[in-house]
Structures are given as C-alpha cells and as structure tokens.
Amino acid sequence: MSRLQxxxxxxxGTVMARNRRLPDTGFLPIGNVTALKLKTESEKKTRTSKQKGSYGQALDTITIKKPTTVSFTLDTFDKTNLAMVLMGADSVVDASAVKTTDQPVTVTKKGIWISLGHANLDPTKVIVKNAAGTKVDEADYELNANIGLVLIKESCTTVQDGEEVKITHTTKAGGGFHIDADKVSDWDLEIMVDTTNRVNGKEGKLHIPSAVIASDSELDWFADDFNSASFSGNTVLVAGYPSSYSYSEFN
Known part of the structure; x- marks a missing residue:
C-alpha cells in the first residue's frame, strides 16, 4: 500500500490544561508553550548463549516498554504558571486597602531597615510616632513602601536606639496574588492541545489524560532575556482510556 501523501x-497549537486534583475545574490555556515533547522509552532484556558453537548469540530477547516521559517549556508567567514553577500554592491578595493603626515597632538601631511585616504600602498614608506619641518628621525616616521597610535616620533626635515607635500604615488597594513556594511535590494535569500542521494545514488534537509533572528548571530573577520554565514527568494510564495519550488528525 503506497502513501497517500x-x-x-x-x-x-494552543495548549489547554486542567488540574485533575481539583474537582470540577475546567481547562485553561497555559500560554505560550515553546516545546512539548513525548518520549517513548523501553528496556531490552536478552538471554545470551554461553554454549559452544553459539556463544554470545541471543537465545531470547524481549522488549519491555517503560512509561512515556512528557516535558514542556513555556514562557508565560501568570499566577498559575508561576505557582507551578515555584512548586507552590497561590492565593489572592485582598483588593481592598487594609489599615494598621499604631503598630509597635522596636528600633533596634537607627540607620538600619526594619520590617513592618506588610508590603505594598501607600507611602502617603504612613505615620510614625515616637515613644512619647509625637509624630516623627518625614525627613527623619525613609520608607520602602513596596516591601514594607522603614529606616529611622541616625540624624533623628526624637527617636533613640532601642526605643519602641508606633507606625500607622495602609496598603494600596488593588490586590494581587501571593505564592507560598515549595509546598507541592508534583502536578497531575489533563492536557489537550489544539494543533495545526503548518505543512499541510490539517488540524488535530493531542490528548494526554494524565501527565504527572514537576518543575525541573531554575528561575533567574535577574535574567537579561525573557525567562522560560520547563516541566517533566510521565504520562499515566487513566481508567477508561486505551492508552496514556493519543493524537487525532482531521481531514
């Protein structure tokens, strides 16, 4: 039979995935996937002759299939993808502004940065009071509102080393997200890929009912180029499916 074409x-293609460990979740696009690889591996076992006249020849040989490995790389970093890269649990930061009144903070030493335990502060809504309850002049301290640090300048005469000050501050409205990294050992994803072969224009579907994967790349927070993240693991045979993955092409 000859080839038709x-x-x-x-x-x-557009890669869609859902977390199989979260019930009642649907498929979401995971962004710009720059590589997706499936590799079938096997192990060959051979019974070799030690007999005269046939020494070294195979008497029996059998090939044992190993689980298919799956790996993919992406360069889209939204909340979900970043949580996967960091193997962490993500949560939503409250969108409303949160005010903290008269938070006690010990100035262990003037001239050093001290954490307020809160971030994303509104710099226009910070008030520092000394031990006497008097407002500290804004020229006498510095504030890193983004990460929530305060520094009482050495030149400040109204606050002394070891003194407890009280700081009132308010976070910016708008919210965001938070990730607690290194809390997840792996991810179990069902993956569907909406494909087009650019050579012949035919559309297709790649389906992986279960891919148990983990992050295997490092994230360079100060890279000069766009970051990318890679994941690898195995396809898993799911009940009701004849194989661990499939591909269909449509005329």
Missing amino acids: DDGLIVE
Whole structure:
C-alpha cells in the first residue's frame, strides 16, 4: 500500500490544561508553550548463549516498554504558571486597602531597615510616632513602601536606639496574588492541545489524560532575556482510556 501523501510536521497549537486534583475545574490555556515533547522509552532484556558453537548469540530477547516521559517549556508567567514553577500554592491578595493603626515597632538601631511585616504600602498614608506619641518628621525616616521597610535616620533626635515607635500604615488597594513556594511535590494535569500542521494545514488534537509533572528548571530573577520554565514527568494510564495519550488528525 503506497502513501497517500508525504508530509512533514511543523506544529502550532494552543495548549489547554486542567488540574485533575481539583474537582470540577475546567481547562485553561497555559500560554505560550515553546516545546512539548513525548518520549517513548523501553528496556531490552536478552538471554545470551554461553554454549559452544553459539556463544554470545541471543537465545531470547524481549522488549519491555517503560512509561512515556512528557516535558514542556513555556514562557508565560501568570499566577498559575508561576505557582507551578515555584512548586507552590497561590492565593489572592485582598483588593481592598487594609489599615494598621499604631503598630509597635522596636528600633533596634537607627540607620538600619526594619520590617513592618506588610508590603505594598501607600507611602502617603504612613505615620510614625515616637515613644512619647509625637509624630516623627518625614525627613527623619525613609520608607520602602513596596516591601514594607522603614529606616529611622541616625540624624533623628526624637527617636533613640532601642526605643519602641508606633507606625500607622495602609496598603494600596488593588490586590494581587501571593505564592507560598515549595509546598507541592508534583502536578497531575489533563492536557489537550489544539494543533495545526503548518505543512499541510490539517488540524488535530493531542490528548494526554494524565501527565504527572514537576518543575525541573531554575528561575533567574535577574535574567537579561525573557525567562522560560520547563516541566517533566510521565504520562499515566487513566481508567477508561486505551492508552496514556493519543493524537487525532482531521481531514
């Protein structure tokens, strides 16, 4: 039987995934996936002759299939993807502004930065009072509102080393997200890829019912180029499916 058509394969596609460990969740696009690889591995076992006349020849040989490995790389960093890269649990930061009144803070030593335990502060809504309850002049302290640090300048005469000050501050409205890293050992994703072969224009579907993967790349927070993240693991045979993954192409 001859080939009907001799085509190459260059694929573009949209990768959709859902977390199988979260019930009642749907598929979401995971962004710009720059590589997705499936590799079938096997192990060959051979019974070798030690007999005269046939020494070294195979008497029996069998190939044992190993689980298919799956790996992919992406360069889209939203909340979900970043949590996966950091192997962490993500949560939403409250969108409303939160005010803290007269938080006691010990100035262990003037001239050093001290954490307020809160971040994303509104710099226009910070008030520092000394031990006597008198407002400290804004020129006598510095504030890093983004990460929530305060520094009482050495030149400040109204606050002394070891003194407890009280700081009132308010976070900015708008919210955001928070990730507690290193809390997840792996992810179990169902993956569907909406594909088009750019060579012949035919559309297709790559389906992986279960891919148990983990992050295997480092994240360079000060990279000069766009970061990317990679994940790897195995496809898993799910009840009701004849194989651990499948591909369909449509005429």
